Amino acid sequence: MASDIAVNNLDHLTWGGVDTVLLAQKYGTPLYVIDVDMVENRALSLKKAMQKYYPNGEVTYAAKALFCKALSKLIAKVGLSLDVVSGGELYVALEAGFPTERIYFHGNNKSQIELEMAVKNNVGTIVVDNWYELTCLEEIAAKEAKTQKIFLRIAPGIEAHTHVHIQTGQEDSKFGFTINDSLLAAKKALASQYLDLTGIHCHVGSQITNLASFTLTAKTMAQIKAEIEKAFGLNSLELDLGGGLAIQYLPEDPLFSPEELIEAIYKGLPDPSVKLHIEPGRYLVGQAGITLYTTGSQKEIPWVRKYVAVDGGMADNPRVALYGAEYYGLLANKPSLLAEEKVSIAGKCCESGDMLIFDAKLPQIKPGDILAVFSTGAYNYSMASNYNMLPRPAMVFVFGGKDKLVVRRETYSDLLLRDVE
Secondary structure (H helix, E strand, O other): OHHHOEEOOOOOEEEOOEEHHHHHHHHOOOEEEEEHHHHHHHHHHHHHHHHHHOOOOEEEEEHHHOOOHHHHHHHHHOOOEEEEOOHHHHHHHHHOOOOHHHEEEOOOOOOHHHHHHHHHOOOOEEEEOOHHHHHHHHHHHHHOOOOEEEEEEEEOOOOOOOOHHHEOOOOOOOOOEEHHHHHHHHHHHHOOOOEEEEEEEOOOEOOEOOOHHHHHHHHHHHHHHHHHHHHHOOOOOEEEOOOOEOOOOOOOOOOOOHHHHHHHHHHHOOOOOOOEEEOOOHHHHOOOEEEEEEEEEEEEEOOOEEEEEEOOOOOOOOHHHHHOOOOOEEEOOOOOOOOOEEEEEEOOOOOOOOEEEEEEEEOOOOOOOEEEEEOOOOOOHHHOOOHHHOOOOEEEEEEOOEEEEEEOOOOOHHHHOOOOO
């Protein structure tokens, strides 16, 4: 993470070659800032590693991590496919002109309207999650007189080493067919003239730091793939192992390379002829993003804690309250000064749990300082809310020393757009 930190001759933090203090002045705070070059570099590195081990492999971006029209266009530009999980994400992709044949539609409870939307717009692959969806999708495809390509999502019974709220591959999960049902689901799909079963999918969790989880997942899913192929005389099912590779949130966290991820998968699936799919989201955008805040009030409780409040919080980053997530921050307007005190960064929402960082070591803070919080590119903007009627922040792309507004800040009048009285 230290390599991501650059300082200019004004002793201001720069991001993507742009002065973050000037960004705060120009666009206001809180402000999401995304380094486009970092996203592109990680995308290309993932593609390169995939090609080395699986020449037919495909890298798909998981839109739930961070999504808007500008990011959709960026993902299309670097040649990745796209994983969407709702009609809303699909709508954004369509409005951005994303190639529909490279869209994979996920979700454990897709509505009939969402499935119709996908089929009518020629979405490339629908990842079928359950029996209800399998039946519903077949009826829709028949009505539209189309043959829809599908994957079956399977829960492989693997408990990834991560927070329980972001484990998804264990047997007791809301996602996917059980292993016992996988053959029956494949049989039903293969019997339909309107469904084209071309692969199987799983996703065992997020922010995974134990690479052995990917090896075990690959081995287990390869066995399920082989059983389905043997049972029905198939030989070329595609295999989608989802995403989940961890990023650095704190300087001491491990940093994994794309090569390490694909190599771990290859240990469990040493077959380069397989068309392998992976679906990174957080890994592509998480560390590329920072959030800028302006500091305000302070409260010191002797021998206990000193609180420093900022102009955002759980409304723009709920992960601390949800998962106990940890973040690293520094003062963007004086990043080179020595840390003189230990403070806890509080948000402005009316919740005691609205905290961003506990026990941060920072220089002496004055109201009006700019705090930069790192690794906020994933699951911050996408999970932001209007709690306490706080307008959601703007988002800026930075690249090669330039900045571009891609999502404007909400206004107070925006908060009333859906009110009818």
